Amino acid sequence: MKTFYKSLLAVTFAASLLSLFSCSKKKTLYLYNWTYYTPDEVIAKFEEEFNCKVKLDVYATCDEMYAKLKAGAKGYDLVIPSNDFVSIMLKQGMIQEIDQSKFTNRDKINPVVTEKLTFDPDMKYCVPYAFSATGVMVNKNKVTGDYPRDYSIFEDPRFAGHATMMDEMREVLGCALVHLGYDLNSLNDAELAEAEALVKNKWSPNLVKFDAEGFGKSFASGDFWLCQGYPEIVYGEVDESLWEDTIEFFIPPEGGPATMDCMVVLKDAPNPELANEFINFIHRPEMYAIFIDTFRYPCIVNTEALQYTTKPSMYPPEQANTCTLKEDLGDSVEKFYNIWQRIRFAD
Structure with missing residues (x-):
């Protein structure tokens, strides 16, 4: 009996060590995004599926984000600046190419949206996150x-x-x-x-x-x-x-004026693979629908998500067609x- 309990204790201890080791090896995605712009539900589902942690830091303006990165802030993987700042960051070599092999939901992006990204219409360096108009x-x-x-x-x-x-x-x-x-x-x-x-x-x-x-x-x-x-x-x-x-x-x-917020992977991202997985993950139509339902934006960027939405948007998407x-x-x-x-x- 003592031998049995010793064996059971050894197995339990080994399992605990394995669990601890597994947790310590979890990768972390460091996401830098606008305040109140990342649905908690999407983050939780991503963490569960990819066995990782997402650490979110936020900014109130693109100027704040850009100044922090230019001042030498390190450790961020994925950032979501507006289109004009994406253009600036691209010219300054601050972002890396999107891993197209992981971007299997590329076809979900509305072509009308990518045509507006004149500096990167092929989504080589950025992927649209949301289109917002005043x-x-x-x-x-x-x-x-x-x-x-x-x-x-x-x-x-x-x-x-x-x-x-x-x-x-x-x-x-x-x-x-x-x-x-x-x-x-x-x-x-x-x-x-x-x-x-x-x-x-x-x-x-x-x-x-x-x-x-x-x-x-x-x-x-x-x-x-x-x-x-x-x-x-x-x-x-x-x-x-x-x-x-x-x-x-x-x-x-x-x-009127419009803004396209886009996901970009920073040049020195610690976990670019995980960042690319997140880009693709959020553009699964059922995941993007959570984003739309959370913030009530018109479904413009990923129109296939519309079939999964459960709440009306603030305004019809066609109103934004004339925006620049x-x-x-x-x-x-x-x-x-x-x-x-x-x-x-x-x-």
């Missing part, structure tokens, strides 16, 4: 009668003192440029001068302020009746049962910066 939101409880459904709505005196636009130069000036019939990424001095005059003389007088983050709460409280910005900021502050009766969201027919990606303008972005200073700090 638009216009009207508080239907505060306004009676009809109103313009283009950017001229910001000139409507009914909204004076209850309107806001984003505190972001490419956003606001981009809206002005497309409203005037110009390219959202225009660097033409005459066109930019027209856009500046439109914002300064016709739109700004109606605005309470330029606001990039707090407008959702002010919309929900009834202080703001008209907002330009990302719809999720407003929808996230209004009770879902009130969405239909409270919010009208539209993207003007002339279009904000491109990396290099040093020429200084033109926008100078105009923005004159608008923001006008007497």
